[in-house]
Each structure stands twice: as structure tokens, then as C-alpha cells.
Amino acid sequence: MQRRQFLKGAGGVVFGLPFLEGLLDSKAQAAGAEPLPFAIFMHQGNGVEDKRWWPKTPGLITDDSLKGTAMEGLSAYKSKILALKGIAIPYQDGESGMKCGHAYACAQILTGATPNWSASAKNRTTSSGTSIDWEIARYFKGEPLNLISAVQGDNIYDIMSYKGNGQKNPAQKNPFEAYKKIFGLFDANADTSALENKTLLHKSVNDLVKQQMEELLKNPRLSKADKVRLEAHRDNIRLVEKNMGVLNFSMGEGELKRINDTKGFDQNNGAYGNVPNIAKMHLDIIALAAATGQIRAANMQFGQGLDGCRYDVGSNDDYHTISHHNNNGSGVEFHHRIDKVVMDGFKYLLDRLSSYDMGGGKTTLDYGVAVLLNDLTNTHHDVVDLPHVYAGSCNGKLLTGRFVVSNQRIINNRFLSTIGAAVGMKNADGSPFDGLNATKDNQRGEVKEIVIA
Numbered sequence: 001m002q003r004r005q006f007l008k009g010a011g012g013v014v015f016g017l018p019f020l021e022g023l024l025d026s027k028a029q030a031a032g033a034e035p036l037p038f039a040i041f042m043h044q045g046n047g048v049e050d051k052r053w054w055p056k057t058p059g060l061i062t063d064d065s066l067k068g069t070a071m072e073g074l075s076a077y078k079s080k081i082l083a084l085k086g087i088a089i090p091y092q093d094g095e096s097g098m099k100c101g102h103a104y105a106c107a108q109i110l111t112g113a114t115p116n117w118s119a120s121a122k123n124r125t126t127s128s129g130t131s132i133d134w135e136i137a138r139y140f141k142g143e144p145l146n147l148i149s150a151v152q153g154d155n156i157y158d159i160m161s162y163k164g165n166g167q168k169n170p171a172q173k174n175p176f177e178a179y180k181k182i183f184g185l186f187d188a189n190a191d192t193s194a195l196e197n198k199t200l201l202h203k204s205v206n207d208l209v210k211q212q213m214e215e216l217l218k219n220p221r222l223s224k225a226d227k228v229r230l231e232a233h234r235d236n237i238r239l240v241e242k243n244m245g246v247l248n249f250s251m252g253e254g255e256l257k258r259i260n261d262t263k264g265f266d267q268n269n270g271a272y273g274n275v276p277n278i279a280k281m282h283l284d285i286i287a288l289a290a291a292t293g294q295i296r297a298a299n300m301q302f303g304q305g306l307d308g309c310r311y312d313v314g315s316n317d318d319y320h321t322i323s324h325h326n327n328n329g330s331g332v333e334f335h336h337r338i339d340k341v342v343m344d345g346f347k348y349l350l351d352r353l354s355s356y357d358m359g360g361g362k363t364t365l366d367y368g369v370a371v372l373l374n375d376l377t378n379t380h381h382d383v384v385d386l387p388h389v390y391a392g393s394c395n396g397k398l399l400t401g402r403f404v405v406s407n408q409r410i411i412n413n414r415f416l417s418t419i420g421a422a423v424g425m426k427n428a429d430g431s432p433f434d435g436l437n438a439t440k441d442n443q444r445g446e447v448k449e450i451v452i453a
Contacts, residue, residue, distance in 0.1 A: 006292070007216065009209030013183050016292030018233045018356055018364070022221035035358060036293040037394045037423045038368035039136055040286055041110060042300045042349065043160055044342045045102065046307050046323040047376035048387045049335040055083055055403040065403065070339035071389065073347050079401045080350075080365065081391045082450060086406030087415055088384040089375065090443055091115060102376070103156045105383050106305040109375035112413030113437040116166055123156050123306075129437035131162045132416040134169060136297035139425045139433075145289055145298040146171045147178055149279035156305035171301060175281035176244055182289045204241055206234050225359055232355050233291065240284040275302070275309050279345045287352035291364045296423065300349075302342050305375070313337035325379050335379070346372045350391050365392045369419060384409065394422035399450045406449055413443035418451060 005017040017023070019035040048070065055065040061078045074081055089108040092101075103125035107115040113129025133144035146161045148171035161169035172178045183205050206213070213234075217227060279302050289295040303309055307319035315322060315334040322338065325331025353365035369392040377385050393400050398418075417436045425433035438444040 007209045007212040009205070009212060013205060013208045015183065015205060015209040015212070016289070016294045018229050018291045019293075019358065020222060020226045020229065022219065022223055022226045034395060035291075035364060035367040036296065038290045038293075038296050038298070039133070039419050039423050040290065040298045040300065040349065040368065040370040041133060042283075042302060042346055042370065042372045043109065044302050044339075044372065044374045044387075045106065045156075045305045045376065046303070046319055046374075047378050047381050048339050048374055049332055050378040050385075050387065052336050053339055053387055054085060058403050058405045061401055061403055070336065070343050073340065073343055074350070074389075074391075077347070077350055077391055080393070081389055082398070082400050083389045083403045084406070084410070084415070084447070084450060085385050085388075085404070086408070087386045087388050087410045087412050089386070090411045090413060090440070092383055101381070101383070102306045103159065105375035105381075106156060106159050109373060109386075109412065110160055110299065110416065111162055111437055112411065112416060112443060114439075126159065126166045126168065127162045128165045129162065130164050131160065131169070131299070132420055132436055133161055133297040133299040134163055135436060136420055136423055136425060137295070139420075140296040142296055144169070145178065145182075145286060145295045147175070147282040147286065147299070148173050148301040148304075149275045149282055150301060150304035150307065151275065151309040152304075158301070159305060160301050161299045169299075171299070173278075175278060175285060178282065178285045179240065179244065182285060182294055205237055225357070229356055229358075232357070233288075236284070236288060236291075236352065236355060240281070240288060243281050243284060275311070276341055276345060280348050283345065283349040284352060287349060287355075287364075290353065290368060291356050302345055311338050311341055313341065323379060323381070327379055332379075343372070346370070346389075346391075353392070367395050368392050369394050369398060369422060371419065386412070388415070390419075393452075397422040397452055399452055404449050406447075409442075410447055411440075411443045413438050414445055414447050417444075418447045421446060422451075 005020060005023050007015040009015055053070045055061055055069060055071060057065050063075050066072045066075050089105055090112055091108060091114055103123050104115050104117055107125050107127040110131035110133060111127040111129045113127045115125045116128055117125045137144040146169050148158055150157060158171045159168060163169050282300055286298045286300060303319060310316060310318050313334050319338055322331050322334045325335055349370055350365055354363040356364040358364060369390050371390040374387040376383060413436050417434045421432035427433055434446055435444045
């Protein structure tokens with residue numbers, strides 16, 4: 001497997017490069033090295049309007065089967081997505097009937113582990129196990145990128161990612177801070193003056209490696225495809241910076257401070273909040289990090305576990321209130337519209353990952369997998385048949401282009417383990433990873449319906 005490729009620029013900036021065949025050593029070329037696989041998990045809470053979320057019919061996904069559903073916007077990716085119906089969380093005994101068990105379900109959706117729960121503090125529930133994003137990242141000797149765009153609310157806010165029993169992995173809600181992290185310091189002795197906020201906000205990361213980039217583009221080892229991919233990468237960096245507004249050369253000192261402060265990216269700002277816009281900024285950064293191999297796992301929380309955001313869908317109610325529409329009145333339509341807002345964010349991620357042409361009809365997306373999941377199902381907030389759709393096949397390891405309805409309940413440990421195995425995780429004996437926090441037989445093993453042998 002090839003090593004990560006990067007340039008070192010002014011201020012110690014590490015400019016991660018996309019996969020460039022021309023920079024591979026002869027051993028990697030002979031071995032047919034390919035882009036590093038990755039897994040991205042994007043979470044939506046509060047259930048979906050399930051009668052219009054799934055494709056219309058099981059089997060091959062077509063434009064017609066997506067028409068009128070929340071996934072209609074994914075038509076361009078119909079051959080690269082898979083909707084999987086039949087997933088359930090393993091533990092459902094924390095509350096009577098598990099109705100509206102937001103914290104209890106959130107604690108399991110990326111872990112499949114027993115929740116640390118008590119009736120007197122149910123909204124403070126945590127997981128007893130490590131989440132799949134951390135398991136993947138640790139396996140490849142790194143850390144996951146954990147981001148959130150949500151209206152700050154009660155304790156069911158940032159509870160998706162866990163380093164271990166009760167150990168939350170705090171999510172970054174400021175995209176500018178996440179941006180600076182992926183272009184972090186190369187070494188402790190680097191001159192950091194160019195990374196001071198005032199300077200960085202007036203200078204693109206592209207500018208900080210301009211000389212090195214010009215030299216790289218002259219490298220005769222780079223193919224035409226390499227150079228096209230490199231230009232796309234620079235364009236994506238410009239897009240990220242433009243979306244965050246960091247390249248406004250007329251900004252005064254007050255505006256510079258506003259941008260750098262967390263409140264400069266305030267998800268609570270305005271009647272409907274900035275949640276969808278900030279989510280896309282985060283997804284820009286995740287796509288950059290995945291394309292350059294800087295992360296092998298990322299977690300993006302779109303809204304919080306008990307979502308109090310008022311989305312711009314024609315209602316003054318918050319999302320959680322809308323989600324309890326009981327299949328009556330306009331709430332059904334408003335819930336469907338929120339599903340489409342989230343799905344639009346998911347499509348945005350797929351667009352960014354697909355902007356890197358890897359040749360042979362493949363893009364960066366094809367070498368990894370991006371999963372959109374919800375820890376609750378419907379207006380009743382059930383915890384079976386949880387909404388799951390993924391895009392990307394991890395280079396042919398996962399089935400795509402289908403709507404699969406399982407005949408047997410799939411405990412989500414197995415789904416998460418299957419994703420980990422597709423990215424390249426293995427058990428100690430060399431077999432594909434299959435036991436994320438598994439304590440029972442039905443929590444172990446691959447989901448055969450989605451694995452390509």
C-alpha cells in the first residue's frame with residue numbers, strides 16, 4: 001500500500017496530495033497500488049418519513065424507483081448506491097418500547113455496544129464500546145475526523161463517536177478549525193508565522209505551497225491524468241476556502257476575529273440556523289481529507305440526536321416536533337422535506353468525492369464508502385429497519401446499485417463490521433474484521449447480502 005503523498009509549504013503547512021501514480025516508487029507501481037480506502041459516516045437523527053425515504057421497490061435502483069422519494073436527488077449515483085433495509089440496534093431494553101429513545105439509540109448506532117444508561121439520566125446515556133470510526137482509524141494508526149453541524153441543545157448533542165467505554169470523542173463544530181487541522185504543522189520546529197489567523201485568512205493554502213506546486217507540475221513522471229487530478233484538488237481547496245469566506249481580502253480585524261471564533265460559524269444563527277450550510281463546509285473538508293489519504297474514517301453529524309433545529313421547509317416547528325407527526329397533517333410533508341435537505345447534503349459529499357477522476361470510470365468515491373444512517377426509523381421512532389444508504393464500493397468489495405430488503409433482522413454490529421472489513425480491517429487471524437463490540441452470535445459476521453465475494 002502506498003504511503004501518503006504531500007508537499008510541505010510555508011508555515012509548516014502539509015498540503016496533502018491526491019493519489020498520483022507518477023509519484024509512486026517502483027515497488028508500489030509494480031504492486032498496482034491504488035488510492036487508500038476510507039469510510040465516512042454521516043448521521044441524521046429523529047427518524048425519517050419512511051413511506052417516502054426508501055426506493056419504491058427492492059432490486060435494481062432506477063430513476064423511476066427513486067422518483068418522489070427522499071433519494072430522488074441521488075439518481076445520478078443510482079449505480080453507486082445501495083439502500084439496505086433490515087438493520088436494527090442490538091439493545092432495546094433501556095426504555096419501555098424504546099419509543100423516542102434518542103440517547104439510547106444514538107449511543108449504539110456507530111458502536112453496537114451496550115449503552116451506559118439509567119432511567120434518572122437517560123439523556124446522558126453513553127456507549128460502553130468503541131465506535132467504528134475510531135476502530136478503523138486506530139487500525140490504520142490514525143484518528144478519525146469527527147465533525148458536527150447542529151443546533152446546540154441538551155445532552156443528546158455530541159454522542160456519536162467513542163474512543164472507548166464512556167469516552168466521547170468530541171466533535172468539532174467549527175469548519176475553519178477542522179480546515180486548519182488537516183493542513184496542520186509538519187513538525188514542531190516549523191515557522192508558524194504564516195499560519196497565524198490574520199495571515200492565513202488572507203492567503204490560500206494553495207499560495208503557501210505555490211513554489212512546490214509549480215515544481216511538482218514540471219515533474220516528467222506525472223501523467224496527464226495526474227495533472228488533471230492535481231488541478232481538481234487545487235480547485236476543491238479554493239471551493240472550501242470560498243465557502244468558508246476565508247479569502248475576503250477586504251476583511252477588517254473585527255471580521256477576521258468573527259471568522260475564527262466558533263460563533264463565526266454559528267449553527268444557531270438565524271431563524272432556521274446554518275446547519276445545512278455548515279454541514280456542507282464540513283463535508284468539503286472530509287472529502288479533501290479522504291482524497292489525500294489523511295483520514296481513513298470520518299464521522300459527520302448532521303443535526304443532533306434530539307434535533308431542535310428549525311429547518312427552512314415551511315414550518316416554524318423544530319425538527320423533533322415535526323418528526324412526531326403521527327402520520328397526520330402537514331407534518332408528514334415537512335418531515336419529508338427535511339429528509340431531502342439531509343439527502344442533499346449527502347449528495348454534496350458524493351459530488352465532492354466524485355470530482356477526482358481516477359481513470360477507468362472511477363472516482364475517489366469508488367475507492368471508499370460513504371454511509372448515511374439514522375438511529376431511529378419513523379414518526380414513532382422505532383429502532384428496527386433503520387434508514388441506511390451507502391455510496392461507493394471500496395473498490396469492488398461492496399455491492400451497489402440495489403435496494404436490498406433483508407429477510408432477517410441485521411444487528412448493526414454486523415453492518416459496521418462489514419464496512420470495516422471492506423476498508424481493509426482484519427481480525428488477528430487474518431480473516432476479515434467481523435466482531436465490532438460483539439457479545440452474541442447475531443452481532444458477529446458479515447452482511448452477506450452486500451458483500452461481493
